[in-house]
Structure formats: structure tokens, C-alpha cells
Amino acid sequence: MSITPTAKTSLSLPGDNVREPGRTRTQRLFWGIPYGIFTTALALLFIGPMIWTAVSSVAPSPGTAQTHGWGLGNYVQLATFQAGIITYIANSLFVSLLTVALTLFISLTGGYAFARFKFPGKNVLFLSTIAILMVPYSTLLIPLYVLLNSVGLQNSLVGVSLVLTMFQLPFSMFMMRISFESVPREIDDAAMVDGCSTFSTLRRVLIPAVKPGLITVGLFAFLTAWNDFVAPLILINDSDKITLPLAVANVRIQAQGVVNYGVTEAGVVVLAFPCIILFLVLQRHYVRGFMSGAFKG
């Protein structure tokens, strides 16, 4: 599988040209109706489950905290679950923001080094970074659990962030390397002739140029860290240090082993809401990051 960068960014595709000629307006209308029904149904299949969950989290239902009339009973119950939902949101935000910060810092400096410098061991280091992709998550989490214990980072959200950052590195480093490589070298040369050091060239000239890459990398790091389930499951023991996905998975089962579906729905909404908003706001970027050919097979 060779991964080559390309510069195409538009979403118009070659298929545009193969629309069959000679279809009359009536024919198009005739085919348009079943096509419209089919595609709408398909879209609903993808969005429906989310809408259903959001609606039923505030709808009255027996066996939940919201038995009569519409309201926020499930959310109120969720808010007071164990250490309180605010604690879990804070834990998740801490892990996510630290992961984003670390990922951006490491892939920015590393991407710059790989794209612009020659130094001994460069290829070995880059290939080792990409090799993280080849090793299963679970294979690494058990030794990481032992390793973090031995350096005093057991049961620590910082430890979780370090691990999540490491798993983000192959994608982020690849993305930042091609982002830097697509900036013409003449730009750095000009800045250096003007007396900039490599650091001020990076800060003043290159960071603005690779901003789309940074946004894609940051968005990915945030979504991954916010949603990650396995790393905190293995690395965190205290119930007041767990992150939101684990807390919502725990809130399902009430004391008597009865499943509380209402609270689970509310929890899923709280988990999913920031991701969907972030995705819709940055969608253009996210799609373009891919379409710019980062993943050309």
C-alpha cells in the first residue's frame, strides 16, 4: 500500500462526467421519486437512532426517572450519579484537552523535523512511529499498565492522556509531515534569509501554512480521546477518576441489577452531543483533510 500525497481538494468527482445523456425531464422525474424515497430512507437509517435516543431521553417511560410527562428527569438522575456527572465530564475534558495539546505539540515539531531536516535515524524514527498502527491496542495496554504503575502514573488521567497521544501519533505525524511537505521550501528559505531562526520560521511562517492539517489532527485527537473506552477501563481504578464513556456504561446497571434505560439514553446524549456539534462545525475541514489525499491507498 503506497500512500502518496496529492493536491486535489475539490469534492467534484469523475463520476460527474458519466451522467447518461438523453434522459428527458419526465424520465428524470420518473426515476427521481423512487430515488428520493430510497435515499431519504437511507439517511433516516443513519440519523434515526440518534434522534430516537435524544427524544426518548426526555420522553415519559415507565422504569425510568421520567415516568410522567416530558422532562429532564433522566438528566437530573444522571447528574447525581456517584461522583456526579460534572466530575466525569471534567475528567473527560481534562484527558481530551491534554491529549489534543500533546498531540499537536509532538506532531508539529516532529512533522517539521521529518519534512525539513536531514538527521541520522530519521527514517527509522518515522517508520517506528507509523508501526504503532500495526500493533494491536490491547497488546500494548497490558505492558503500558505495568509501565505506568512503575513510574507512579497508575490510576492517573495524565497516564491515560500519554497513552492516547501515543496511539494518535501515526495518523498525526503522517498528516503533519505531508502538510509541511506541501508548503514550498522557498518560503522557509526566504524567511531564513530575512534572518529568522528555524524556530521563528516555524512559528511565524509555517504554522499559519499548516493550519488545516493542525485542525484535522486536533479534531481527531479530541474525538478519539473524548470517546475512548478501553484505555481508561484498563488504566483507571478509582470510580471518581473514570471518564464519561465508562461512567455512562456504569450508570446502566442500577443497584439491584436492573437496567435503567432512561439514564443510559441521557448519558449517550451527553456523550454524543459535543462530538456531533464539533463534527458538523468542522465537517468541511474533516472531509477535506481526507479528500486532500492523506489516505490515498
Add this chain to the structure above:
Amino acid sequence: MAITASDSFGVRALAHRVKGPRYALLGWLYATPTALFVIGLFIIPVLLVFQMSGSDWPLFTGNQGWNIPSNYQHAVTVRLFWESIRFTLVYTVITTVFLLLLALGLAMLVQESTRWKSVLRTAFLVPSALGLASASLLFYVLYSPVAGPFSDLMDSGGFTFLGTPQGALWSTVFLVIWRYAGFYMLLMLVGFQGIPDEVYDAARIDGASRWNTFRYVTVPLLRPTFALTTVLSVTGSLLAFEQFYILTKGGPDNSTITVVQLIYNVAFQGQNNLGVAGALSVIVLGALIVINVFQLRAFRSPAER
């Protein structure tokens, strides 16, 4: 003119200067954070998992010294070892086939840039923004015989989604496809974009039908995309964990235990034996490398063979 000349001279002199040893040193300086992370959190743990797999290493008392090859002998006789391998393989094949076919279909459906199609593209992609754990919890409620929208239907039909081994398998496959189809569609669209317009022009001039254009132009030229998506889907499915951990908890009757769930159970639930878990991890790692090498070979174009 004089200015241009001196400018280009300056650049060339600079290029000479920065290629020296100082430049290599700066390169290392910028690469240091990467190197620290890769060595500390990747290379050392990989070496450690090999050491664990050859050592007596209980969860709570730590390393008790070498015991090669006892962990490996133990690993293949762990209860549910072969069942979990069989189930993981079945799950992987089903998921990959349906996921890639659906992703290809969706990509063809939305590849033209109209307003409605970009709405569709967004609709298909939104589930990808959810975490796999969130999506699993969402479907946990949807599939519920008590609170789900199909509970009445299940009551009158006398069936449950997660009650039988087959039902649990297909319900999970549906969840995973729902979550990932948009993302794989995006990868397919990237593949479509890599096919030059001229090829389609040539096919049209030759009078190729839509089907023939698809069969003899699009499919062969998408080979690298199929390779990437297959490797991603197979690797991801072989390492499945959260969806089963949340949705089925391995049930009913341990029928949906995956290999990674087995490793997790051996390490942290009950046996607490990191040595055997390490041995199982090494076996999975080896199998994954073999499977991926095999896949990449299979997808090489005939010219490269």
C-alpha cells in the same frame, strides 16, 4: 536584476550552511518529543510484552522470573481460546464484506456534488463522530426488549435481538456497520477522486455502458483503495472489544467472546495472569502480521507480482 542574483546567491549559501552538522542537530531537537514518546510508550512496552509472555507475572505481585514456554502452553489451553478465535474470524469476515460493499454503494450514490447529495453524505458521516462505546450504548437501548422502539414487535414476535448467539452476532455487525459505513464511504470517495477524468472520457468515447465502465475501469483502478479499506476493516474487526463488552458482554453463553475480550479477561478478570495475557497478545500480534502481509500480497497488482 542585480537584486535577484544576490538573492538567489544568498539562498544557496544558506542552503549550504543549514545542511551541516548544526542542521542535523536541530533536526534531532525537533524530533526529540516524537522520539521520547515512541521509545517510552511504544518500543519499551512492545519489548515488555515479550518479556511478560516468557515470565511468571501475576497481576498483583509482579514479575516472578522467567518460565519459558509455560505461558504459551497455558495460553492455547485457556478456556474458550479456540471458540474465541473462531468467533472473531466469523465476525471479521461478515463485517468486512458487508461494510465494504455498503461503503462502496454509498460512495457511488453520493459521489456527484449536488446539494442533496452533500446532505446525504453528512447524514451517513454523522455516526462516525460518535465513539464506538457511545454507539454501543445507544444500540444497547435500541435493542432492549423493554425500552427499545421494537419492544412491542419483539413481544408479539417472540424474539430478541441479543438473546440468541446468531442474533447477538448480527445485531453487533449492524451496529458496527452503522457506525463505520460513512467513514469507509469517505475512503472510497478518496479512491474515486484518484481516478483521472481522462479514463472516464476514454471509456465514454469507446461507448462503454455504465456497468462496463464500473466493472472494467472503476473497480480495477480502486484496487489500492480496496486494499487499504480491507486491511483497516480486517485489523479493526480482529481486535474488536468495546462493542461486545458493552452490547453482549460475551453472551449469550459465551458465544460472542472475541480474542481481545479473552486477553482482557485473563489479565484483569479472574485469572489476573499477565504472563498468559502477554503470551496471548504475542500470538495475536504474530497472527495479525501474517494476515496483513498475506492481504497486501493478495492486493498487489498483477504487474507487481
